[in-house]
Amino acid sequence: MFSGSLSDRLKAAVNQIEQTGKAAVNQFEQTGSQLQQRAISATQTAAAAGAQVAASSSRPASPASPTRPKVTPAVAASDSPLSPGPSTSPTKSSTSHLAESAMGNLRRSLQLQRESLDLSRPGSAELKEVKETKEVKETKEVKEADAPTIAVAGSSRPETPKGLAAPFALGSLASSAQPSGKATPGDVSDTDEGKGADGKAADPLSVPLPASPAATPAKEQADPLRSAGAAEVKDNAAEPEAAVSPKAAEPDAAAASPKANGDTTPDADASAEQRFEASERRFKDLSNRYTELLAQNHAANKIVKDLTPLSGISDIDAFEGWLRMATTKLGLFEDQLKGLQGKLELQASRMEELRDTHRLEGGSQHELISKLRKQVSDAEAKLSAKANDMVETSQLRADLAKAETRAKEEEEKRTKAISLLKTVRQKHVKVEKEKEVMAQDLAEERAERTKAGEEVEKIKAERIVQVDQLRKGFERETASIKERSDKELAARKAAWELEMITTKAAHAKELSHKATRITSLEHQVKDLTETKVKQFETIQSRQSEAESARGDLEGLQTRTKELEFQLREATERIALLEDAPSARSPEVDAAAAPARPSGTSAAEVQRLLAEADAKSEAKLSDLRFKVRALERERNELEEDWASKLAQRVRELETLRRTLSDKEEEAATAAAARAERDARIDAADAARRELEREMVQLRAAVEEAHADVAVAAEAERAARDELAAAGDATSSVQAQLDEAKALADKLRANNKTLRDEMRKVQSSVQLLERQRNPGVGYWASGGAAAEPAVSMTPAPAPAPTPPAPSAASDASGTQTPSSPAPSRDEEEVNLEYLRNVILQFLEHKEMRPNLVRVLSVILRFTPQELRRLNAKLNT
Numbered sequence: 001m002f003s004g005s006l007s008d009r010l011k012a013a014v015n016q017i018e019q020t021g022k023a024a025v026n027q028f029e030q031t032g033s034q035l036q037q038r039a040i041s042a043t044q045t046a047a048a049a050g051a052q053v054a055a056s057s058s059r060p061a062s063p064a065s066p067t068r069p070k071v072t073p074a075v076a077a078s079d080s081p082l083s084p085g086p087s088t089s090p091t092k093s094s095t096s097h098l099a100e101s102a103m104g105n106l107r108r109s110l111q112l113q114r115e116s117l118d119l120s121r122p123g124s125a126e127l128k129e130v131k132e133t134k135e136v137k138e139t140k141e142v143k144e145a146d147a148p149t150i151a152v153a154g155s156s157r158p159e160t161p162k163g164l165a166a167p168f169a170l171g172s173l174a175s176s177a178q179p180s181g182k183a184t185p186g187d188v189s190d191t192d193e194g195k196g197a198d199g200k201a202a203d204p205l206s207v208p209l210p211a212s213p214a215a216t217p218a219k220e221q222a223d224p225l226r227s228a229g230a231a232e233v234k235d236n237a238a239e240p241e242a243a244v245s246p247k248a249a250e251p252d253a254a255a256a257s258p259k260a261n262g263d264t265t266p267d268a269d270a271s272a273e274q275r276f277e278a279s280e281r282r283f284k285d286l287s288n289r290y291t292e293l294l295a296q297n298h299a300a301n302k303i304v305k306d307l308t309p310l311s312g313i314s315d316i317d318a319f320e321g322w323l324r325m326a327t328t329k330l331g332l333f334e335d336q337l338k339g340l341q342g343k344l345e346l347q348a349s350r351m352e353e354l355r356d357t358h359r360l361e362g363g364s365q366h367e368l369i370s371k372l373r374k375q376v377s378d379a380e381a382k383l384s385a386k387a388n389d390m391v392e393t394s395q396l397r398a399d400l401a402k403a404e405t406r407a408k409e410e411e412e413k414r415t416k417a418i419s420l421l422k423t424v425r426q427k428h429v430k431v432e433k434e435k436e437v438m439a440q441d442l443a444e445e446r447a448e449r450t451k452a453g454e455e456v457e458k459i460k461a462e463r464i465v466q467v468d469q470l471r472k473g474f475e476r477e478t479a480s481i482k483e484r485s486d487k488e489l490a491a492r493k494a495a496w497e498l499e500m501i502t503t504k505a506a507h508a509k510e511l512s513h514k515a516t517r518i519t520s521l522e523h524q525v526k527d528l529t530e531t532k533v534k535q536f537e538t539i540q541s542r543q544s545e546a547e548s549a550r551g552d553l554e555g556l557q558t559r560t561k562e563l564e565f566q567l568r569e570a571t572e573r574i575a576l577l578e579d580a581p582s583a584r585s586p587e588v589d590a591a592a593a594p595a596r597p598s599g600t601s602a603a604e605v606q607r608l609l610a611e612a613d614a615k616s617e618a619k620l621s622d623l624r625f626k627v628r629a630l631e632r633e634r635n636e637l638e639e640d641w642a643s644k645l646a647q648r649v650r651e652l653e654t655l656r657r658t659l660s661d662k663e664e665e666a667a668t669a670a671a672a673r674a675e676r677d678a679r680i681d682a683a684d685a686a687r688r689e690l691e692r693e694m695v696q697l698r699a700a701v702e703e704a705h706a707d708v709a710v711a712a713e714a715e716r717a718a719r720d721e722l723a724a725a726g727d728a729t730s731s732v733q734a735q736l737d738e739a740k741a742l743a744d745k746l747r748a749n750n751k752t753l754r755d756e757m758r759k760v761q762s763s764v765q766l767l768e769r770q771r772n773p774g775v776g777y778w779a780s781g782g783a784a785a786e787p788a789v790s791m792t793p794a795p796a797p798a799p800t801p802p803a804p805s806a807a808s809d810a811s812g813t814q815t816p817s818s819p820a821p822s823r824d825e826e827e828v829n830l831e832y833l834r835n836v837i838l839q840f841l842e843h844k845e846m847r848p849n850l851v852r853v854l855s856v857i858l859r860f861t862p863q864e865l866r867r868l869n870a871k872l873n874t
Contacts (some may be wrong), residue, residue: 011344038303045296105304105313107323361701365467368708370461372715379456379722385727386449393442393736396743400435403746405791407431410753413761431746438739445732452725455720463711470704474697481690492683496676503669510662521655527643535637542630549623556616563609570602833857 017539301312310318406427840850851872855865 011348034307038299045292101313101316101319104323105319107326108310108315108317108319108321109801111325112318112322126525148775150235185411186274240436279380340733361705365708368712370462375715375719376460377452382455382726389729389733389736390446397737398737401741403743403750404432406750409748410757413757427746427749431742434739438735441735442732445728448728449725452721454719456722459711459714459718463714466707466711467704469699470707474700477693478696483691483694487684488683488686492679499672503672507669510665514658514662521651525648528648535641539634539637542633546627546630549626553616553620553623556619558610560609560613560616563605563612567602567605567609570605574602 179683189706263466300315302311304310308319308322313319411428836853837850840846840853851868854860857866860868
């Protein structure tokens with residue numbers, strides 16, 4: 001039972017694990033197939049676009065000038081793959097390369113996502129570090145992958161991304177294309193050989209096109225398509241301008257050279273127009289191809305964002321690592337499933353072995369039980385036979401008792417004829433001794449038989465009890481172990497599922513809440529920093545205004561001091577002029593005439609000074625007011641900033657506390673995970689303990705088998721004892737046969753003795769008949785009556801043993817060999833009958849047998865016995 005339930009539970013667990021593994025594998029296969037289909041569709045669209053571009057580029061151009069330069073093998077070998085020819089288009093190679101890189105990034109992102117789901121999701125700082133560490137490797141791989149297109153063009157990639165160049169024009173190509181310093185000698189030879197002997201321009205088909213955009217990662221660029229992969233747009237948009245080789249400038253220079261030389265023939269104009277049209281077509285094809293590549297890049301980024309935790313296909317290593325992680329996880333799942341299937345098969349084989357062993361053990365136990373039952377039935381049959389033998393022995397005993405009674409009677413009668421009864425008495429003594437020996441032998445045999453039977457029954461009961469106890473204990477233990485294991489597994493499963501769901505939900509909720517909180521706090525910090533900067537600028541401007549006002553005030557003060565000094569000088573001069581009026585000379589009068597207007601000028605100066613003082617005072621008051629207002633505003637701003645800074649510091653402290661709490665919660669989560677692992681280990685230990693208990697149970701079963709073997713040995717010994725008892729019974733049977741023969745012999749002797757006694761009694765009766773019986777027959781004395789008196793009291797103490805003999809006679813076992821006493825015997829044994837009746841009446845326990853005894857003694861007929869019983873019952 002236990003093995004079956006355990007195997008069912010193991011099968012159910014393995015089936016559940018297989019179903020989950022299959023579901024995970026199907027999910028990964030579906031996602032992989034979807035990604036592969038999308039990548040294939042992207043590659044097909046890219047290939048179709050490349051085929052269109054190749055077809056448009058392989059169109060026959062308009063006839064160029066008749067003097068086409070010859071291209072050397074080196075130049076042909078170094079031409080761009082975009083030039084018409086049997087070689088493949090670079091768009092195809094670049095799109096296939098992009099598809100391969102997208103698939104690699106997708107694999108990496110799947111692997112990274114699976115690792116992040118298994119362990120923990122890395123933060124943004126870790127992703128930035130991973131990107132910064134892998135950026136150099138990606139650029140190297142992309143440069144190696146794009147080497148056939150960029151190196152041939154002979155251009156170098158610009159360090160800083162630029163916008164799109166001016167429209168592609170014939171005269172602006174040489175100026176827009178920046179030749180790289182890494183131009184190979186092959187390029188120089190191409191530029192030298194690109195011109196003909198007459199100095200005309202080379203064929204426009206030999207002009208290399210700009211290189212295809214490479215899938216190189218760009219950091220922190222604007223996202224025009226709102227995708228993570230649009231960071232490559234500016235780099236890729238800047239590449240066609242910088243990727244143009246110096247050979248691209250040769251056709252323009254070659255086309256411009258005839259004009260410089262004054263060659264204005266219509267053929268040259270037509271060839272220039274054709275070149276211009278061809279260059280425009282190529283530019284349109286390049287722009288279409290570039291837009292298609294951007295659309296493909298956007299679609300790939302969208303797919304990667306939808307199906308992976310990555311931001312796009314820019315991080316190729318992460319994408320490839322994610323996919324590899326997914327494939328490795330699938331491999332691990334398959335290996336685990338294979339291992340579990342192997343374990344399940346091993347467990348099933350073990351269970352089959354256990355079933356076979358239990359089946360064999362049950363069969364052997366059933367065989368043993370059937371054998372024991374058969375042996376018990378045989379023993380019962382033997383016991384029944386022995387019971388029959390015992391019944392026969394009891395009958396023999398009854399016969400012996402009857403013979404004893406009769407022998408006693410004969411002894412009583414033999415007292416009258418001592419000479420005739422001596423030999424009978426001796427024989428009777430011998431018979432008594434032999435009977436006693438036989439009784440002892442029978443008693444010993446009976447005791448041995450009962451002892452053997454009791455031992456057999458005891459051993460049988462003990463074995464049955466032990467088997468029942470072992471069976472019940474085994475069933476009880478298996479049921480308890482099964483119930484306990486089912487309950488523990490159900491409880492653990494429910495607890496684990498609930499814990500996983502709650503932890504996931506709480507973790508996701510807390511992460512979302514913290515992310516929103518962090519973004520809001522970042523926006524607040526940015527707003528506060530901006531307001532701080534603005535207020536600081538306003539404070540600085542106002543401080544500069546206050547300083548300028550202070551400078552103006554100081555200038556006005558110095559100006560007022562100068563005016564006061566001039567006023568003082570003027571007043572002193574006026575006082576001097578007024579104090580010396582008498583000392584005027586004609587020259588002085590002549591000089592004083594023009595000095596009069598100076599007095600008026602002094603008054604004006606005073607007025608001006610007063611106005612200047614009033615204005616300066618007003619300005620000073622205004623400036624003081626402004627300074628006070630600025631100081632007040634500065635104090636208010638400082639207080640506001642202090643309060644805001646304190647609030648921000650408090651918020652930062654709360655954030656730090658929350659972060660510390662979250663770290664503690666993460667630690668507790670890790671501890672809970674460790675505890676869950678410990679529980680799993682404990683469950684494994686319990687499983688191992690159960691296996692150990694199973695081993696112990698198997699050992700107990702083996703011990704039970706050993707006990708069964710011991711019981712079989714004991715049964716064998718009991719059989720031997722039974723055989724010995726059978727031998728003893730056979731010997732007893734032989735003794736019984738001998739006793740029967742002896743009893744027959746004794747009957748014959750009794751018969752002869754009866755005959756002799758009959759003869760004696762006939763002689764005695766003849767003597768008594770000759771006497772005349774009177775009233776006092778029994779009390780009359782005399783020599784003739786004394787033998788009768790001596791003969792009749794003798795049987796008085798003898799009626800005690802005849803009671804069982806009478807009971808046995810009542811059962812219908814009357815010996816046919818007993819002779820019927822005569823009528824004279826009945827008359828003689830009346831006193832014996834009286835004594836028997838008195839003894840039965842004196843003993844209460846013997847009263848129910850009185851009727852039977854009387855019916856035997858008085859020899860009632862069956863009709864008389866039935867009538868007497870009917871009267872007694874009524």
